Amino acid sequence: MANNALLDRSFAACSHPIRRSILERLAQGEMTVGQATRDFGVSKPAISKHLKVLEEAGAIVRVIDGRTHRLQLQERSLDDAYSWLTQQRELWERKLDTVERYLREQREIKPPPKEPK
Numbered sequence: 001m002a003n004n005a006l007l008d009r010s011f012a013a014c015s016h017p018i019r020r021s022i023l024e025r026l027a028q029g030e031m032t033v034g035q036a037t038r039d040f041g042v043s044k045p046a047i048s049k050h051l052k053v054l055e056e057a058g059a060i061v062r063v064i065d066g067r068t069h070r071l072q073l074q075e076r077s078l079d080d081a082y083s084w085l086t087q088q089r090e091l092w093e094r095k096l097d098t099v100e101r102y103l104r105e106q107r108e109i110k111p112p113p114k115e116p117k
Helices: 004-014 018-026 032-039 044-056 077-110
Strands: 061-064 068-073
Touching: 004 018, 004 044, 004 077, 018 032, 018 044, 018 061, 018 068, 032 044, 044 061, 044 077
Parallel strands: none
Antiparallel strands: 061 068
């Protein structure tokens, strides 16, 4: 089972559309902060807060070279969240398969009522 604090940070990283967009952009490769956060229509302090959430989750790493801040995606950082989601999907698929089998058995045992003419 994943560490709950790590899992919470992973889901927090993905919970906002701006953060998801930053992650999608960084999936293309390393970028400057300006490149990764261009055209979001929010203030620089808001961008800084989003980047902080991503950094705290370990989803991105900031590399500082003089005045240039470059961002890199940490591809394995959201593995805990992926694992948890996979476990939940498998659990619910098993439960729904059980319900489906039960309903199929009920239809075979008791045919549906005939429609009146």
